Amino acid sequence: MIRKIKPHFTIGEVARMAGIESRALRDWEADGRVPAARRDESNHRIYDFDEARRIVHQMQGPQNRRIAVVNQKGGVGKTTTAFNLAGALVARGRRVLAIDLDPQANLTASLGLELTDDESSVEELFVDEKMDAQSVIQATLFPGLSCIPARPRLAGVEIKIFDAFLRETILDRKLEPIHDQFDFIVIDCPPNLSLVTVNALVACREAIVPIEAQSYSIKAISDLTNTVALIRSRLDRGVTLRFLPTKIDGRLKVGREILTAIESGLKDRVLAPIRTDANLVRAPMMRTPVGFAFPNSKGAKDYARLAQVILETPVEETV
Template structure:
């Protein structure tokens, strides 16, 4: 170990601190701290979609009228006439084509060589107007035959534009007969008495009934052997047919044992609608062969024939309506021939 004076520390001016303006801090918005964004949530996997429901099948109902259609034979000519088969065209529901059917069925039968008398038994007189007879101007109509003793039926018969087709006209006066007949003896047989003297002159007598089941309609059913029921292909019409059938059965039991339903005729038929086809199928199911295979389709021609006062068979003989009523006349004649 060295003994002596310790080595002195170096003496001198200490190193000066740097002199000057200190480095300024940056001026402005301090930098934002980094933002940590959360990890995006995983997209949920959608549940497996249920299989799409199969569309409901459209109801397809075949046209039952077309399925029942068969060719009809041409009616055989006849060499003698009478006595007439009396047929009432009846339905208590209005607007079903009753008067149109009476006119055109009668014209069809006449064109096949039958002598036909049309009886307007509706106070509205639509049958008379439809054959160009100004019923409202007539002083004597079927009302006078019902209410006056000694009135001659032949004197009140009018010829029409169709050879072999005659008319016994009516007007609003007939509405009084329903009240006045109430007090008469055998009041239900008044029309039968009126027709008794002329049935030998004709092959058919067609009675156009009013749309009700009152005393006038009962008179028509008492005078007739057959009933044709024009039926619009609507569900509400089915109930009406049931009520009418009850009335027919009561008349047959109490007044006219020869009365029968000659046929049910579908009118205003539109095969394009499921509703019409369903109703027609139900009518056929309920009444079977009583339903005519001929159906009368909707057409604008029928209202036009009322204006000209002529059956559609002579005014527009090539129209579908004329063809249909010609077929109906054939079918009626074929049924009566089969009946013998």
């Protein structure tokens, strides 16, 4: 079963996305600063995604941010975070491109994309110098949400690009021409610190590092931090890491203790945690981000809060 994104937004929803009062939006319309909205059969204003997005842009400007979701440990919630953060940003009127960099292609599958043999994926984008990003972008069922999909043969990409010229900056260069088409590019990384992951880190100024509370490993975090330091010293690219505790069970003493340990180790760079919620397991099976599939769930609330924090705190300086 697939649930589609709501086809229309109300004036209250669009005003909230744009961070203003409904009254202000009505005034702007009366003054001709935004186009007059269409009306539904009850004469209420309705907006489709593009109309909502234009108003959000008018109020807040476009963002053009790229965020890598990275952690070389497996199963910590990277794909869950990329999928649901992308959904939550779209629900706030932002145009989002989700890029799947994992040969397991879980993000691609979560978004309901099935590639035919002759369709290109992110692998060709890396390997074929002439392939541009535009030709591998696919629309999803959700207005405002696009995807560059992966497929299993991406696993062989490392060897193919090993001798490539400026091999760490391939993705960065490929994304440059589509810069203006999206407010956010969210990149789901594979569970390793391979050349593909380095390409994601080089292409982004900021990264979210999901940390599964139960498997929190200081060593993994310091390996990742060292990679980021190397990228900065050798390639002169800085990435700000923010850490996202996942699968937190606040009712359990051990859950709270681990959270405290993570927070004391990583200090102010820790984002508000994502709680354990079975709806986060169900949503990808429904090919629908949790915010649309189960809007009242804990998972939907936690990822909505994450999206809000990301929107409110653009990363300026690098760590």
